[in-house]
Amino acid sequence: MSDDDFLRVADVSKWYGDEQVLHDVSFEMDRGDVTVLIGPSGSGKSTMLRCVNRLAEAQEGSIRLDGEEVLSPDLDVNELRREVGMVFQGFNLFAHLTAVGNVALGPRRVLDLSGAEARERAEAQLERVGLGDQLDSYPAELSGGQQQRVGIARALAMEPKLMLFDEPTSALDPELIGEVLEVMHGLVDEGMTMLVVTHEMSFARAVADEIVFLDDGRVVERGPPEQLFERPERDRTGRFLERIA
Numbered sequence: 503m504s505d506d507d508f509l510r511v512a513d514v515s516k517w518y519g520d521e522q523v524l525h526d527v528s529f530e531m532d533r534g535d536v537t538v539l540i541g542p543s544g545s546g547k548s549t550m551l552r553c554v555n556r557l558a559e560a561q562e563g564s565i566r567l568d569g570e571e572v573l574s575p576d577l578d579v580n581e582l583r584r585e586v587g588m589v590f591q592g593f594n595l596f597a598h599l600t601a602v603g604n605v606a607l608g609p610r611r612v613l614d615l616s617g618a619e620a621r622e623r624a625e626a627q628l629e630r631v632g633l634g635d636q637l638d639s640y641p642a643e644l645s646g647g648q649q650q651r652v653g654i655a656r657a658l659a660m661e662p663k664l665m666l667f668d669e670p671t672s673a674l675d676p677e678l679i680g681e682v683l684e685v686m687h688g689l690v691d692e693g694m695t696m697l698v699v700t701h702e703m704s705f706a707r708a709v710a711d712e713i714v715f716l717d718d719g720r721v722v723e724r725g726p727p728e729q730l731f732e733r734p735e736r737d738r739t740g741r742f743l744e745r746i747a
């Protein structure tokens with residue numbers, strides 16, 4: 503694997519008021535890597551993801567993406583968000599728009615594609631996530647798993663160079679989780695660079711190049727899945743994994 507430090511998070515600290523929620527968090531990813539952030543509720547996983555696309559502002563440290571300092575005050579945040587796709591736990595689809603309408607919105611409004619071009623792109627991305635037969639369905643007509651796949655297609659339609667996933671299956675009924683993980687697995691196989699927060703440990707184990715275990719805003723331990731799952735160096739990691747396994 504190349505060693506290009508495509509994403510380099512270095513000593514990132516963040517406070518909400520007086521409460522420090524990230525303490526000197528560091529990790530690196532190469533292009534095409536999959537990194538999975540794990541940790542208990544409130545450990546700072548979402549905050550860390552949100553700092554990468556500047557939905558949250560880190561006060562200290564450095565986040566370099568493809569050679570550019572994300573935390574620089576001069577950074578074009580809109581451009582950053584075009585380049586970094588994000589998929590949330592809730593799907594946040596527009597109820598009055600069809601699947602195609604939801605996916606075409608960004609290409610239309612942000613990338614300035616024509617209606618026909620945006621629709622073509624939206625159709626291609628919906629086919630990519632296995633929803634080629636639901637193009638004109640409204641969110642209410644889709645299952646939660648299908649809605650989340652529309653959410654993934656919506657992010658992909660911007661042709662991001664990095665994808666962030668924040669517990670993308672946590673709001674789903676158990677029987678719908680598999681179809682979403684399958685789509686994510688497909689993206690991994692295509693070589694997408696992905697930073698994923700999930701509690702789906704078998705998925706993490708199967709696809710992650712590196713697991714980063716956060717607790718109380720600190721990186722307790724990180725390493726390849728075999729190491730973290732089978733030979734954790736820290737007691738804290740072992741206890742966490744035992745609890746959720």
Ligand code: ADP
Nearest residue numbers: 518519523541542543544545546547548549550
């Ligand atoms: P996780 O995703 O691991 O559950 P979060 O990143 O959501 O953790 O939260 C980390 C800490 O930051 C928690 O103590 C949470 O209460 C706090 N926090 C998160 N978002 C905000 C916010 N917008 N304002 C104040 N505190 C926040």
Ligand code: MG
Nearest residue numbers: 547548549668
């Ligand atoms: Mg969270």
